[in-house]
Amino acid sequence: MDRCPPPCAGAVSWRYIGGRLATGLVAVWGAVTLVFFALNATGNPAILLVPPDAPPDEILRLTHLMGFDRPLPVQYWHFLTSVVTGTFPDSIRYGGDPLPIALEKIPASLALGLTGLLIGVLLGGVIGYVSATARSGWLSRVPLGIATGIESVPTFFIGIVLIIVFAVRLGWFPVTSTGDAASMVLPALTLAFAFIPAIARVFRTALLDVLQAEHIRTARAKGLPRHVLVWRHVVANSLGTTLNVVGIQAGVLLGGAVVTESVFGWPGIGQLSINAVQNRDYPLVIVCVLAIAVGFVLINLVVDIVAAVVEPRLRS
Amino acid sequence: MTAAPRMITLDAELLGPEPADDRVLRVDDLTVGLRPVPGDSAEPIVDGVSLRVAAGRAVGLVGESGSGKTLTALAVAGLLPSAIQVVGGRIELADRELTGLGEQEARAHLAASVGVVFQNPTASLNPRMRIAAQLREALPAGTSRRRARERSGELLTAVGIADVHKTLGAFPHELSGGLNQRVVIAMALARDPKLLIADEPTTALDVSVQAQVLDLIDELRERLGLGVLLVSHDIGVVSDRTDHVYVMSDGRIVESGPTTQVLGDPHHAYTRQLLAATPSRLEPVRVAERLLPVAEPASPVADQLEVRDVRRAFTVRGSAGRARHVALDGVDLTVTKGQAIGLVGESGSGKTTLARIIVGLERVDSGVVFYEGNPVARHTRAQRRQWRREVQYVFQDPYSSLDPRLTVAQTLREPLEINFPGLSRGEVAARIDSLLDEVELPRSFRDRHPSELSGGQRQRVGIARALATEPSVIIADEPVSALDLSVQARILRLLARLRIERDLTYLFISHDLAVVRYLCEDLVVLREGSVVERGRTDDVLERPESPYTRALVDAIPGRGFARS
Structure with a gap:
């Protein structure tokens, strides 16, 4: 219908988005707090910042300079203020504000992550659909079985196998990334393999549930063509739960990105954070974690909104 | 309308x-069965059915x-579901034979x-x-x-x-x-x-x-x-x-x-x-002494349960924002010992909320629940334990109210061990056997899981579980509405017998006036959280005073049939 009357007004309310965003802020706060205390728990961070043979008074000087000798609550307060205002101490490795350094890497990571997600959702969806509806026992078990097998192999290993087969042996794709489309294929596939099985399984279960539902019988009674029945009634009703899993898997995507980006040398934020940790670039680590956490929250927000669009019961 | x-x-x-x-449907010798699996001849589920609709x-x-x-x-x-198919027979629908048609055409x-x-x-x-x-x-x-x-x-x-x-x-x-x-x-x-x-x-x-x-x-x-x-x-x-x-x-x-x-x-x-x-055909159970006029209705000794001006509202989140749904709007109810009260109302009338409040599964916004003269909220630890033990609940859905992982014996053992810690293993086993006897289940059912029981058998286990604590009050929330007619009748007879044998007090919640008429001498009609009528069941059903009760009585299907 073209116009929607008051009781169902609007697709997704601002109130709903606001609520989700508030939950997301708490998650971001939790992530950075965890990093702060983790870094503190490993001892005086100043020691990490100086050469191993630095004299004790040099350490003391740096400790004082960076405020690590102040009481923990005070440090935490300063830390939170810097996160909120976006003013971080200078990056140790690169010098200057670490924020732009991290932000610069986000587009590349985003492109890789979304491509991986897309491939994963499509392949996972197809495998889930086939295994739920196939009449033959073969089709219903084998693809899902293979996907589950792949799930139990670590991401970096899949990445290396893909490089050896497709880049070294066959030479179809470049070995190390340059950031262009051709070099994105292998890392994106590697990422996708991490969540194809989960999506396939959840989608399969959701489909089997919906196929049993009474409203499918009603739809069949209407004598609808098969493709309408399948898409509008069966698949569309199975998306809700599946989307939730996509949101959770976004975490896998980000975590996987750190590994995948280093394996393929993809110039994204995952590789940057590994380097930052290796360089003991404390301010840059914080900024990277912050960026990844915000990214996670945003992906989940988008997933929640999409889920509310396809699932009207969630809106109320 | x-x-x-x-x-x-x-x-x-x-x-x-x-x-x-003018016949629109003609079914001849219809046989329906599971899709044949090679090497397995399944029995037909529908066997040679013929019918006509004009x-x-x-x-x-x-x-x-x-x-x-x-x-x-x-x-x-x-x-038909995909695992089941028409095996034989003819279906003629609107002057056209269906069984010979191709899938698309059909x-x-x-x-x-x-x-x-x-x-x-x-x-x-x-x-x-x-x-x-x-x-x-x-x-x-x-x-x-x-x-x-x-x-x-x-x-x-x-x-x-x-x-x-x-x-x-x-x-x-x-x-x-x-x-x-x-x-x-x-x-x-x-x-x-x-x-x-x-x-x-x-x-x-x-x-x-x-x-x-x-x-x-x-x-x-x-x-x-x-x-x-x-x-x-x-x-x-x-x-x-x-x-x-x-x-x-x-x-x-x-x-x-x-x-x-x-x-x-x-x-x-x-x-x-x-x-x-059919419940409307069952001869109502009337315990003679209960039908006598109550000598002193206000005597505190006889009052087993009392609910005074209980209110409860829920916040409902809708697409239009939050709304308050008043489930109970100042309900008074007194249950005297040995009474069987039917609590009747349509969905949303607050009957289940009231029952849940009485057993303490739900809190009140205002108002007081008394058990044996003491407000439940001020019970001492011992009184609370006694109240928990003596007031038991039988749930509507026998399929979801039993833990599917526990055997019948385990389900019954739990309340026994909690409430009677002094019992030895042998005594517990003996009690479980006698509970099974009481609800007319074979003792061999002890080791069965709920999935191995029919709906009626499960509800018997639910009743036995309630009886295990030696209760004096049973609150039953639509205990037979999920069951088939003949099973329903047997469970109702069981409940009637147990009431007399164990001298139980019943608060029986139902939407089915015929079921309530069978089991309860007294009746309370709830509507939108308020009591609209109360009295002797037979009087209320015969001469309903409130227009709502009258409408409810008139809406019962098959009244002509019940009288014949």
Whole structure:
């Protein structure tokens, strides 16, 4: 219908988005707090910042300079203020504000992550659909079985196998990334393999549930063509739960990105954070974690909104 | 149902002279079974069923769960689940043989000539599509957008929906069950079918809504000359609404004939047994001493339970924001020892909330619950334990109220060990055996899991679990509404016997006045969180004082049948 009357007004309310965003802020706060205390728990961070043979008074000087000798609550307060205002101490490795350094890497990571997600959702969806509806026992078990097998192999290993087969042996794709489309294929596939099985399984279960539902019988009674029945009634009703899993898997995507980006040398934020940790670039680590956490929250927000669009019961 | 609905399209042939053969459905020797697995000959689930439905007539198909009545209906509508298929027999629908047609052709013919209405209206609609879109799908393919909108409006008006615009824009979860069932009926009528198959169309609905929906089906049948196949377990509904009835048991039709004749003078033993189990036919249990006028109603000793001015409201989040739903709006209730009170009301009347408050599963906003004269909120630890032990709950759904991982014995052992820590292992085992005896279950059932029990057996376990703590009050929330008629009758007799043997006090919640009449001397009618009437059950049912109670009594299906 073209116009929607008051009781169902609007697709997704601002109130709903606001609520989700508030939950997301708490998650971001939790992530950075965890990093702060983790870094503190490993001892005086100043020691990490100086050469191993630095004299004790040099350490003391740096400790004082960076405020690590102040009481923990005070440090935490300063830390939170810097996160909120976006003013971080200078990056140790690169010098200057670490924020732009991290932000610069986000587009590349985003492109890789979304491509991986897309491939994963499509392949996972197809495998889930086939295994739920196939009449033959073969089709219903084998693809899902293979996907589950792949799930139990670590991401970096899949990445290396893909490089050896497709880049070294066959030479179809470049070995190390340059950031262009051709070099994105292998890392994106590697990422996708991490969540194809989960999506396939959840989608399969959701489909089997919906196929049993009474409203499918009603739809069949209407004598609808098969493709309408399948898409509008069966698949569309199975998306809700599946989307939730996509949101959770976004975490896998980000975590996987750190590994995948280093394996393929993809110039994204995952590789940057590994380097930052290796360089003991404390301010840059914080900024990277912050960026990844915000990214996670945003992906989940988008997933929640999409889920509310396809699932009207969630809106109320 | 006040405004006269507009006429919807009438087929030319119905307006013309009466056809010689006005039969819309003819089923001959229909056999339905599991799809054959190689090397395995499965027994048919529906075995040689023949039936006829004429235009403008309503035919009932009665039986208990597992009798094959629903599968028969689904087979006619071409909606059998994929594991089950028609094995043999003929189905002739609107002068066309179905069994020989190709799949595509059969589906087209079915869609054009059969409308189907199911038991659970809200689940029968796609949860994520607006009513308008779902109705439009049901219209013949190729209907223009504009025409579809007009037709949808006409159809909703025809099924007695007042606010057509609002309904079209709503999602199923935003509408009541009664409204949703009207929408499902509108969808079933969208292609001007010749036959309407209604599979338990009102079982999930409240009594008053039930009557409205059945009236609607009656009216449409007469106006459009529809043949109606009404599948039901409810003898009352069938007796009120059909001209002809088929009784099914174990996949076969055991008896058929004009409804008045079959129900009035049943020939087959199964039909007789089924009719005898109808709650309105059961002889009410009346404990003589309870019927005497109570000497001192206010005497504190006799008051076992008292609820004083209890209020409870819930916050409901809707798409329009938060709303407060008042479940209980100042309810007073006194239960004296040995009494059996029926608590009756439609869904949303607050009866379950009240019961949950009495056993402490739900808190009150204001008001006091007394147990044996002491407010529950101020109980000492010992009093609280006594209250918890002596007031027990029997739940509605025997399928979900038992832990599926526990055996019967484990389920019964738990309350025994908690409440009687002094018992030895042997004593506990002996008590479990005697509990099983009491609820008439074989002792060998001790090691069974709920999945190995039937609905009635599970409910017996639920009752035994409640009895395990030696309670004095049993609160039973619709304990028989999920059960088949004959099982229901047996559970009701069990409850009546236990009450006398154990000197129990009952608070019995039900939407079914006939069930309450059987078991309870006293009756309290709840509506929208308030008591509208209370008194002796027989008096209230005979001479209801409040208009609401009268409407409720009048809406009970099969009243003529019950008296005969």
